[in-house]
Every structure is written in C-alpha cells, then in structure tokens.
Amino acid sequence: MKELYIKELDYTTPINDYIELFGWVKSKRKLKNKMFFDLADSTGEVQIVVPKEISNYDKLCKILPESAVKVKGKKIKRNGKIEILALEVKNLANATFTITPSPRTNFNIFDNKYANHVLDNRHLYLRNEKISAVISFKSKFIFEVHKYFQEKGFVFLEAPVLTKLLLYDDSTAFKLKWSESEDVWLSQCCTFQLESAICSHEKVYNITPSFRAEKSRSNRHLREYTHLKVEIAWVNLDDLIKLAEDSLYSFSKNAIINSNKELETLGIDFNPDVFKPPYQKTTYDEAVEILHSKGKEFKWGKSLSTSDEIILTKEFGDKLLWVEGVPCSAEGFPFKRNPDNLKITRTCDLISPNGFGELLGTAEKITDEKELLIRMKEKGKATPEQLKRYQWYVDLRKYGLPPHGGIGMGIERVIRFILKLPHVRDAMSFPRLYGRSPNP
Amino acid sequence: MKELYIKELDYTTPINDYIELFGWVKSKRKLKNKMFFDLADSTGEVQIVVPKEISNYDKLCKILPESAVKVKGKKIKRNGKIEILALEVKNLANATFTITPSPRTNFNIFDNKYANHVLDNRHLYLRNEKISAVISFKSKFIFEVHKYFQEKGFVFLEAPVLTKLLLYDDSTAFKLKWSESEDVWLSQCCTFQLESAICSHEKVYNITPSFRAEKSRSNRHLREYTHLKVEIAWVNLDDLIKLAEDSLYSFSKNAIINSNKELETLGIDFNPDVFKPPYQKTTYDEAVEILHSKGKEFKWGKSLSTSDEIILTKEFGDKLLWVEGVPCSAEGFPFKRNPDNLKITRTCDLISPNGFGELLGTAEKITDEKELLIRMKEKGKATPEQLKRYQWYVDLRKYGLPPHGGIGMGIERVIRFILKLPHVRDAMSFPRLYGRSPNP
Numbered sequence: 001m002k003e004l005y006i007k008e009l010d011y012t013t014p015i016n017d018y019i020e021l022f023g024w025v026k027s028k029r030k031l032k033n034k035m036f037f038d039l040a041d042s043t044g045e046v047q048i049v050v051p052k053e054i055s056n057y058d059k060l061c062k063i064l065p066e067s068a069v070k071v072k073g074k075k076i077k078r079n080g081k082i083e084i085l086a087l088e089v090k091n092l093a094n095a096t097f098t099i100t101p102s103p104r105t106n107f108n109i110f111d112n113k114y115a116n117h118v119l120d121n122r123h124l125y126l127r128n129e130k131i132s133a134v135i136s137f138k139s140k141f142i143f144e145v146h147k148y149f150q151e152k153g154f155v156f157l158e159a160p161v162l163t164k165l166l167l168y169d170d171s172t173a174f175k176l177k178w179s180e181s182e183d184v185w186l187s188q189c190c191t192f193q194l195e196s197a198i199c200s201h202e203k204v205y206n207i208t209p210s211f212r213a214e215k216s217r218s219n220r221h222l223r224e225y226t227h228l229k230v231e232i233a234w235v236n237l238d239d240l241i242k243l244a245e246d247s248l249y250s251f252s253k254n255a256i257i258n259s260n261k262e263l264e265t266l267g268i269d270f271n272p273d274v275f276k277p278p279y280q281k282t283t284y285d286e287a288v289e290i291l292h293s294k295g296k297e298f299k300w301g302k303s304l305s306t307s308d309e310i311i312l313t314k315e316f317g318d319k320l321l322w323v324e325g326v327p328c329s330a331e332g333f334p335f336k337r338n339p340d341n342l343k344i345t346r347t348c349d350l351i352s353p354n355g356f357g358e359l360l361g362t363a364e365k366i367t368d369e370k371e372l373l374i375r376m377k378e379k380g381k382a383t384p385e386q387l388k389r390y391q392w393y394v395d396l397r398k399y400g401l402p403p404h405g406g407i408g409m410g411i412e413r414v415i416r417f418i419l420k421l422p423h424v425r426d427a428m429s430f431p432r433l434y435g436r437s438p439n440p
Numbered sequence: 441m442k443e444l445y446i447k448e449l450d451y452t453t454p455i456n457d458y459i460e461l462f463g464w465v466k467s468k469r470k471l472k473n474k475m476f477f478d479l480a481d482s483t484g485e486v487q488i489v490v491p492k493e494i495s496n497y498d499k500l501c502k503i504l505p506e507s508a509v510k511v512k513g514k515k516i517k518r519n520g521k522i523e524i525l526a527l528e529v530k531n532l533a534n535a536t537f538t539i540t541p542s543p544r545t546n547f548n549i550f551d552n553k554y555a556n557h558v559l560d561n562r563h564l565y566l567r568n569e570k571i572s573a574v575i576s577f578k579s580k581f582i583f584e585v586h587k588y589f590q591e592k593g594f595v596f597l598e599a600p601v602l603t604k605l606l607l608y609d610d611s612t613a614f615k616l617k618w619s620e621s622e623d624v625w626l627s628q629c630c631t632f633q634l635e636s637a638i639c640s641h642e643k644v645y646n647i648t649p650s651f652r653a654e655k656s657r658s659n660r661h662l663r664e665y666t667h668l669k670v671e672i673a674w675v676n677l678d679d680l681i682k683l684a685e686d687s688l689y690s691f692s693k694n695a696i697i698n699s700n701k702e703l704e705t706l707g708i709d710f711n712p713d714v715f716k717p718p719y720q721k722t723t724y725d726e727a728v729e730i731l732h733s734k735g736k737e738f739k740w741g742k743s744l745s746t747s748d749e750i751i752l753t754k755e756f757g758d759k760l761l762w763v764e765g766v767p768c769s770a771e772g773f774p775f776k777r778n779p780d781n782l783k784i785t786r787t788c789d790l791i792s793p794n795g796f797g798e799l800l801g802t803a804e805k806i807t808d809e810k811e812l813l814i815r816m817k818e819k820g821k822a823t824p825e826q827l828k829r830y831q832w833y834v835d836l837r838k839y840g841l842p843p844h845g846g847i848g849m850g851i852e853r854v855i856r857f858i859l860k861l862p863h864v865r866d867a868m869s870f871p872r873l874y875g876r877s878p879n880p
Contacts, residue, residue, distance in 0.1 A: 022673070024639065068842035092843060093841050096838045097839065123633075123832050127640045138596070139595045139596035139597070143596065150579070150580075155579045156578070156583065158578065158582075158869055160868075161651075162664055163873075174602075186616075199464065200567045200571075201576065209600075224601060234441060389875035390875065398535065398536045399564060400508040430599065430600050433622070434600075435828065
C-alpha cells in the first residue's frame, strides 16, 4: 500500500531520506549520463533523476508516458527544488501506446476542437489535471450539500430510480420492461416519494441521478444528471426562497473554500459572495416585458431560453436573478397555482448570468386533490392508465398532506457556473455513452 | 414556516408560554367538556387539550387521525407532563379515510402478516415510527460513509447508471433503448468507471443505485439497491481487508452512536464493537470442508447460500467472518485470479452471522490484458459485440493501470444487519414498484 504522496515530500521527510513513491511517468528527458522524468500522482509531481548505473536504465529510457512505476530513492534538493535521486525504478504497468495530446500535459481540454476526441477517450483523459480538478471539486461540492442538509436536520430519503411516476411527459422518459407485462420508467424527479415522506420527517432531501430521454439540444442539458431535491412541510414560497438562498450560499462557499488547488488548476477565481443572499427578483410577466422592450420576440407561456436569460440577467447587473410566477404551461403538474391568477404557478426559478442558465427552482406543491386532477389533465396525465399509476400520489391529498414545497437543483449546472465550464457535460465523469456503436 | 418542534417544548419555552405547533393528529379522546388529542411531528408527540369553548370544537371532535393541524395554545404541565391547552386549532389538511392499523400506532410493522398491506401502502406507512426510524438511521449511515471516505482523501466519483458495461451476465441486467439503434443497460456495478479514475485520483468511491433484473429469490436481494463502491491504486488483498474493516467499523459506529432515538424506537441494542477489527477469517476451501463435515451437500465452485453462511458463522462463534479465495466460477470477471491457483480469485467476502448474509466483498482487480480476456471468455463476455463494448475497459490495461482493488458493499444489507430487519427491502423507502398493475 502506498504510504507517501508527492505533496507530502516537502514536509514529512528530511532531505537525504530514503523514500518510496508510486505514480505515473508524465514526461522524460535524457541528458548525458542521466535520464530525468516527472513522476505524477493525485497530489502533485516531482522530478526523478535516474543515473545510468541503474540496472534497467536502457529500458527506462524507452518508457512511455503514463506507465505506472514504483521509485525507491533519496530525497535531494537541487536549485531549491525537491527531487528524487532514484536507486530503483520498477515499471509496474507499462503504457504501450501514446495518445495526443498526452492526458497529463497542460492544454485547454475544454476547447471545443478537442471535444469529440476527449469524449471518446474519457477513460484516459480523466487523468488530465483540469478534468481531475473538476471531479475533485464536484466530490467536495456534493459532500458539502449533504453536510448542509444533515446539519439542518433534514433526512436523506433514498428514492427509486425505477418508477411509474414521471414529472414531465411520459414520452420524455426512458422506458424499460419491469416484467413481461409491466413497463417502468427511469425517474425524472423524486418529488412523489419526497412529498410522501414529509408527513413523517417534515424535512427531507435526496441526491440521485435523474433522467431525460431527450437528445441534448443545448449546453445545459444531460440525459443523466445529478439531481438535488429538497421537500419541506409547512412552508410557502418565501420560506423556500430563503432556504434556497441560504443553502446555495453555504454549501457553495464551503466547497469553494476547500478547493483552492482545484480552482487554481482551472484558473478560476470565483468569489463565493456571488451566492450571498438576498438575490434580486423579477416576475415572469415583468421578464416578458423586458424581453419585448429589448426587441426580443417571446410568447407568454414559454420557458426562458439561454438567450432570454442573458438579456434578463444583464438588465439586473449580471447577477443571480429570481424569476417568480412561471406560467402553468411551462411547469410540472404538481406545482401549486397562484390562487390570484390560476395561469401562473407559485414557483420561483433562479437563473444565473452570462448564459449559464437556470440553477435551481422552488415551488409550492398542490395539496388539493381537485386542483391536482385539473393540472394532471392539462399536462396529459389523465388517461385511465395514468390515473391508476398516479392514484397513490393523488390519494396523499386525502390523508393529511400539509402545505409544503420543494427545491430542485441540477448539481452539474451549479458546478458548471462556478467553474465556468463551456458545457454541463464537462462536470460529468463519463458524459458520453461508453462502448456505443460508431454511429449511434 | 414551522419554528417550534415538539421535542423542543420541554426546554425552549417556559410554562404558560404561548406557542404555535404544526403536526398530525395521532389519536383523540373525549372527556366531559373537553377533547384531547395527541399531536405528532417528526420529533415526538404531545397531548393537546381542546376546551369546548373553541369555535370549531364540534368539527374537531370528528377529526380523523392523520389530519394535519396548526395548534395555537398555552404550554401547561399536568401530572409532571407537558401539555398544550389549545386556544385555536386549525385543520390544514383533512384526512378523509382511515387505514388499519393506523400508521402512527405502535404495532410490529415488520411482521410478515402485514407485509403485503404495508408494501401496497408504503406512501402512508412511511409515517410509522419504526419505518421512520429505519429511514432516519439510513440517512445518518449514508452520511457517515461519505464522511469517512471524504476525510480519508477519497474522491467521490459519480458514475453513470446508463451503461454498456455490466459486471454480471448481460441477461441479468435491465435493458432499454438509448436510441432507435442502440441499447443500453442499467449499471450493476461502477467498477469500470472507478478503475479508470484511480489513475487520476488513486482513491475513489461512489454511492449509487445498482440494478439486477432478477426477481428476488431471498430476503437479501433487491432489484434496485444502494451500492457503495471503493477503488484504490497500489493495494493488495490484505490492504483492502484492512480498509474494509476500518471503514465498516468507523462509519457504522458513528451512525449507531448518533442514532440513540432510532435504535430505541426499534428496540435495538447493537454494540458497535461487533464491527471492531480484526475479524476472523477462513478460506473458501476450508468453508467447504466445514460444510461437508456438518453433513451439508455443497458443490465446490458455487456461491454460499444463507443456510451455508449460518453454519459457517456458527462455527466461528456467530461473528463476522471473512471467506477468502472464492472460486472464479462464482465471481465477476474483473477479479484477479490467485497466481498460485488459477481456479480461485484474490477476493475476500465478509459474511455476517444469523443468516444476514454477505455484507461486502473485497477484490484485487486484473491488470493484465490477457488474463482479463481469458476471464471474459469464461464468463460469456467475449462475443465480437461484447468485445467492442468492453474494448475501452480492456485498453486501460495497456495504459499504465497499476495494481489496484476495490470494495463493494450493499448499504441496505449492512443496515438490515444492524437493525435486525427481516428483509433487506425493509431498509428501502419504496421497495415495491409503485403504481403497478394489480397482478404484475
């Protein structure tokens, strides 16, 4: 088992100490009677000096980058830098080919010209320090989300991926066979299970993959993504907005503070105060007026597009912006309607500036059975077969389901916004279907 | 928004203070000119005294259990117990039917005689205090797992559910259409993605749903379950065993210590030292000998059944027991073979006593391309179509994939073992496919 990591070389062992390191050959150089290579591990890199006297010297001179090696040697200091004078270098796993650009070299891996190549070889380009930094940031971010809600007394409610209840149109969901006679879908949202659970735990959350069976039409959609869902009893829209602001600020700030190295690698200087509440707010109606005043064609009732969001956030100083009261036509059926205007919902969506799009949405949920059935009919969820499937969810309204509401957030979207990634897929470890046919 | 929870009544407000509570009616009684009901929320319950003078008194006398109410009243103490003398009771969400047994009453919900009824009405029985306690324990348990690996420097690597790479036979996986011409499956294990990532992060883990398209044949299998996977570079089987023991002890102990209330509700007194390392160890070959010596028929090469595991753990004092060197025939293809005996793998499975079965498995993974191709052929993974799908995973072996190994654990299995649940499904929020046909 590996005991020593490269970043620990500086302070855990004295100069001239004998050490053992494991890592990957990043690049190599030959100079007179020595060869040099940079050894990389998950924490950093260090130059290894290999004298000609080492028994496998000739073989090592031919070693390809990415070969995994064990180095025994002496820690030395040259020109103020730590190096390792090798006594033994063992090749534990040979690289037998090269790929260009070499994964660990510093190139702009998010440049669109590399996109197909990098996606086709994601299993190798995970070694790239920029992709590595994104994944490492994502790991810390997700943990901070858990930590925030756990510390606030929320219960993590695991919810099934395989479900018969879909938030959006059945046709936009992945369908599969549960049995010979029974279909099942991949969850688009676990609101149904979370709403059930609030009568027990009052405050619940979930982080799970959600699915949309639609080809990505933009740089902010994924077929499979990481979905944070929060559901709480006894709240209204104002409470939800406050909780969304407080939580987004808190977990994002903590993730950013703990990710100096990752942000440095990515060249990102993100001030967490971007998330500091309160945020500015507009209404959907006002947003439509602004768009029209800027000469944009926009039909009332539609969702905002990326270009609409750019115009709107620019109008509000390129900051986070709440858009309240999205029309029923553009929202899911469980969202409560505004009693003063039944055409709009009691929802508020948070959009980010510069085209990074919607980060999260908040919504009061319907508690009245009749209202729910009206919305199901409007949204094409009221065939006899569908009414049967959704029956238990409707029935919750007959059994003491209190006023409640929720927050839904696409984790990759927030990560994309913080790390300024060109595409939301850049925040995924394996965004492309691997092992697919050449021309799917 | 709710400000005060029932458990806080005792110490946050003085006697005779006016308070506001939200919760559910658990049960009610009438006595002379008063009615009494128990109000329950996620933290406890308290008796509400409703005097006849309250305007909606007659309606309240007819209120059904599970109705959600807001109570304004005065905190009083009677016979040493805190009660609320109601000034106003508002019915926020009426229950219009009853279900027997009433979810919040104390009955043995895990009794098999209730199983079908409870599974059919899980959305209501989530309110049962025992199910609630299990879900709450699971929430803390999963968080402690994250915390352990995050604090040890592991990176959470999100891995796709939709995949073309399956650990077990393709026929045991759920299949669906990715596109007109392309199939995709639901992941059985994310080892493929995690193994790729160790060349970047060295230590990675994942907690995600995994899927098996097989009807449950026992009380320890689920079609969808929560899977912990850990993968580490530069380790051998002994390292993996040590990590598995240390982590299982640490996160289980922390979850147990933080769950006094949940364990009390479930009547469970679990000593975390059950998980204290080191555990006893036997080999698969020795296990077969023991089974034969007890008169059990058992064919070398098969997996251990529940009854086999009961016999074996009894032999070792009803404690946790490692079984090392499971035959290749009973293990997945990526697991390394023992170079001294190619019929067995470099794996070690941890089985629990009293029929709770296997909790986790550890395995060194194959780094040699030829060995991997041999195992793929043995396991029916070598048709041209399959070789194409698995190509990138095979190719990792040509690109500096160092010695490595992993741990796989079924989170519901460990929870079942700690909480002594009859069935692993009792550790799921929604174990049955909801909204299915009456006779699936």
